[in-house]
Amino acid sequence: MCIKNKDLQNKIVNTIFYIALTIELIIMIVEKSDLSFSLESYVFRVTFVLSLLCVIIMTHSISEWVLLIMIWSFTFYCYKTTGNNDLLRIAIFVMAARDIDLEKTMRYILIFTSFGFAIISFLSLLGILGSIFVIDDYGHGNPNELRYVLGFGHPNTLFSSIYSILLLWVWNYGKKAKWWHFAIITLFMIIICFITSSRTSIIISLLTIVLTVIARFLPNIAKKDISYITAGFISPILCVIFSMYSAGISHIIPYLWEKDWRSILDSSLTNRIKDLYYSNDRHSGAIETWELFSNRTSTEYFDMGWVRMFYWYGIIPTTFIIIAIIFLLYLCSKEKDIWTTILVISLGTYTTIEATYVSSYIGRNFMLIILGAYIGKWLKGNCISNYHSE
Template identity: 50%
Template sequence: MDVLMRYFTETNRTKIARFFFDLALLVELVEMIAEKSELVFSMESHIFRITFLLTFAAVLLKKHNLKEWAIILAVWVFTFICYRITGRNELLRFATFAMAACDIDLERAMKYTFYVCMAGFTVIVLLAVFGILGNVSMVADYGRDNAQELRYVFGFGHPNTLYGCAYALILLWIWIYGKKAGLWQFIALFAVNVVLYYVTVSRTSLAIGMFTLLMAVIVRFAEPIRKWWITYVMAGLITPIACVVFSWWAASVSELPRFHMDTKRELRINKLDVILNNRIQDLYRGSTRHAGSLETWKLFSDRLSEEYFDMGWVRLFYWYGIIPTVLICLLIAMMLYVCYKKRDMQTVVVLVSMSVYTVIEATFVSVYIGRNFMLPVLGVYMWQLVRGQLKATQQPQ
């Protein structure tokens, strides 16, 4: 027993906890990559349980003071209540994963995520190109009244999925390397974004990609804006306030497009909906329950709210409820405050871009932890805020 107690020191507990987190991160990333491919896998729920237990154990093994334990227990109680009400355990799993990341080497974890994802996505492309798994291209109706439209998917099953994976890699690159990148590297990424447009034919994704890279270039080379508090306030107005307001509006008018074009307002709504490939009207007409329309929003969701649709912020409100989503918005606002204290504009760029992208796509609103690569950043930043350890990050010379 004495030998066991000597081994089970705080240092060793921390090492074990970090190993558990690293293992959980690897498993979640591999599972997410497999889900992006055409591979059929039916053991997801068991994998989710394993990674939850690993991160749960990691939280318990780490040293916390009374205040921190109170926060941890409050988060667990709230997310467990959400799970019991909705039948969805994502908030509980995601929160535990983020708390397990509280003291990790964040840059190392993000680089690890970037290179594992890049390797996994490359394998998917190669398997499709060599005819082993998945298609290189697909002919289908992609919402533009053309049943014979050809788009490339390179093993990802859908052109939007292909772009979403490339977009995630771009965001990871911006977070890891953007603060020291040269102009030629950004020009190369602009070119990649244009190539992705010609491959996937996604105009909205092209616009968001260009917007993201433009923000990244500005914060890289316009050094003074990192110090301006107004920059972070403006980011807070976009992320998530403007995105949530637009999503609420879309859910409230989702019954109108195509069927009630009697006024100029309804004509404008219809034109916008056409640009968004009918995403607004699909909130009302995409299912018999009108899943996603404002009438289906509740303080807490229910076990029947399982339908999928593209608009990510609306999906958050529909899947989890108004109260949990408002708390998620507050977490994002707190992250932006931490970014201001740390003068961390790269994280701001990523948060703003993800928020805008999530208005039209639900890539990051998913049961897969591996899709939301900002969870480790959330865990580290929130814990630094709780512990009063905020300090400005060193900027490139």
């Protein structure tokens, strides 16, 4: 679509994109609460159309159109094969984020999400919506374990929500934070880890905060290529290798000696590895259930996010996701963006154990917006986007 006034074009695209983003954030917040909403698929269609409209209104060179059509064709094929339109929706959304003001958008997401999550917690504390705590068997040997949820339904959902706020804070304000800011954040995360009683949360929180402190007070780290190479080695490479190994040994876990390191590891992960094979009769998640492209019956939910990606989407689509992450780290190295790099390490590690961000809810994954903005910057920098109006 050709709009000669470039400022008007950008304004229209940004307005439509923010509408789509806001809808995705709202539906994500509603999903995390105890509210019942069964029309997500229709809402996703609306945001898909809005994102597609953004891309159509934008100005593209012939080379960029070829790239777009290739990506659309691939993700559409994935959709027709699996019946899952996540990758198609994500691809369009990432493209729609090409020309956004990234810092402004990330601050908007932080404020909007924080406000939404605060409402969920306050409603539960007031006894209006959702439970303050839940007593259940969480696999820790106590059938009546009490863990706080503050309206989020499950303690892991509560932590993942606070964890998202932590990552958004790191990206937006980590570079200027004072030591006492880190002290407050650390204390807050310790409290959240304590009330949710999550082993994963302790490790991930400390990893994220330590990396942020190092980047803040040792700024030369951001200038060294080894920082970004190391990041890529950790996430996605090591995370994927560990996930593949876990999926490969999931069937033998019950037969191992209890002091075998693999059995100990699985126990520390509350049987996440074993459950890849034994959680149902289809052995959903075990490596023998992976296919080059997934199928319409591979819809089971389980923890371990990288494994879920391979199972839900297929080996080839997930390989392209891994390549996209490595490419993002390459762009970060060129921009000396250590803050996005920290998010990649933290999220990659977290996704090894949890599948929160492997979801149909685009609003959960703010990394998609960062990826879109960086790709847009790269396209312009490499003269691929040769705007006719310029």
